[in-house]
Amino acid sequence: MKKVTGLLLALSIQGLCLHTAIAQEQKAALVPLPSLDDFTMGKDGWSFGLGLGVEYESAYEGSDEFGFEPQPAGAVQWRSGDDIFFFAGEALGWRGLRSDTWLLEAIVGFEEGREESDSDDGRLDGLGDTDEGVELALQARRAFDADWRYWLDGRIVTGENGNLGIFGVGRRFGERTDGSGSEFSIVAVFHDSELANTEFGVDAAQAAASGLPETNLSGGFRSIGAHYNYRNYINDNWQIFGEVLYERYSGDITDSPVARSDYEAEVGIGFIYIF
Template sequence: MKKIVLQVATFLGALSCFGSVNATETRTPLVPLPSIGDFTNGDGWGVGLGLGVEYETAYEGSDEFEVEVDPAGGVQWRTGENIFFWAGEAIGWRTLARDSWLFQTSLGYEEGREEGDSEDGRLDGLGESSSGATVLLEVRYALAEDWRYFLDGRVSAGEIGTLGIFGAGTCLACQPDGTGWEIGAVVTFHDGELANRDFGVDTQQSIDSGLPETDVDSGYRSTGFNVSYRNYVNENWQIFGEALYEAFGSDVSDSPISRNDYEAEVGVGFIYVF
């Protein structure tokens, strides 16, 4: 993700019109899930600004790890059970239906892999993989009161291919203000275009890199586990953490681009909620 430089003083001045939440107030998010940030307080504008630090694999299938600092938070506007949001490189809308269905759609941008992503030169000759806009559609369904257990389905499609994610999760010690722990397990599938974008080697790439020509079939991609944590230090300061482990299927791990049969990342950060 490209780094975003913010003119903090000017931005904070512009946001002062949104005000802040009194110490005695309790924020009421759309759903009490730590992985779904809601900076509003029922209706109107909500703004959160912060930073996150991630320790993660350098690219899909890499055995190299790197530290990356990215902006965190976003701008939201809520009316009833609908939230319109901008966060990072995505804009979108989510809505709650019948207290147990959460629908979300967003438009984002996915950057491609570059040869320089490998400091060890393991991507030399492969060139840059394609970048492009993606549309995300997500549905979550609550299996128990207060979203203690839920099912999750996501489809991301665009110029770079299609990815499907299906899973289930549980919210541990979650509070009405959207804080607590969330644990999930997912299975992912990809089409041939996305599979070969990330793990394939075409004829020209094989000649330039010396890697064997590889065509990856569509279908099963990986099984993953994730943990999310969110908590308010006080009425405005929020801390968060997340961890992800993704074990690749045999078709992916057999690719010469895959130096590991898994992907992993862990991140922590803070957000100031106005």
């Protein structure tokens, strides 16, 4: 299974980098979670990381086609105490630590949408392209204690194509507070009817053009997901990172003719240079 392969790959890399990570001087991140970029080295002011990753992922939501795709990595960040403002790719955001156990985050980003050409096998022919648009993500994480060993997570993503809610629980592995190590989380995902039909619905015009049956979905429970993140320092400037993502769809989605698979999966790995 690709999920297991990606996890074993990340664990193997972790073992290879363990010696250099232990030897490195400890630097406190805003929150010691590998899923969050923090290039500030615990210092106020500007920081910058630039890198590249490669992902093996589903071609679109519900696709049974997979492929490799390069992805830029890194961000420009400005830190002031327990607040970090950042620009990463097509997203502008802020995250702040409150009372050592609350992490709040707000991000304005760009949703690319879906194109018929995303399917090399012609599975999306006749469905047209979904609209691109701006979306806002609000997140709150609550740790059980100040070392962020365990936490609860809640996120709301709202945009021009609909709304998404994510609620989960996670655990961090490793003892360092510089953002290196690994973490694992399990999440439940909910969406409204607008987003459900944008991604998995088929209206009358699409049905006529594609030959697929007309399908109208209601909002509610979307999926259950598992997410593994890994990050480590090779030396003072280089980071290696990786992730494995698996999302299992609910029955309503799997009944849609757009969903050719009942799951979505992604494996990624990359490197970042910190200036």
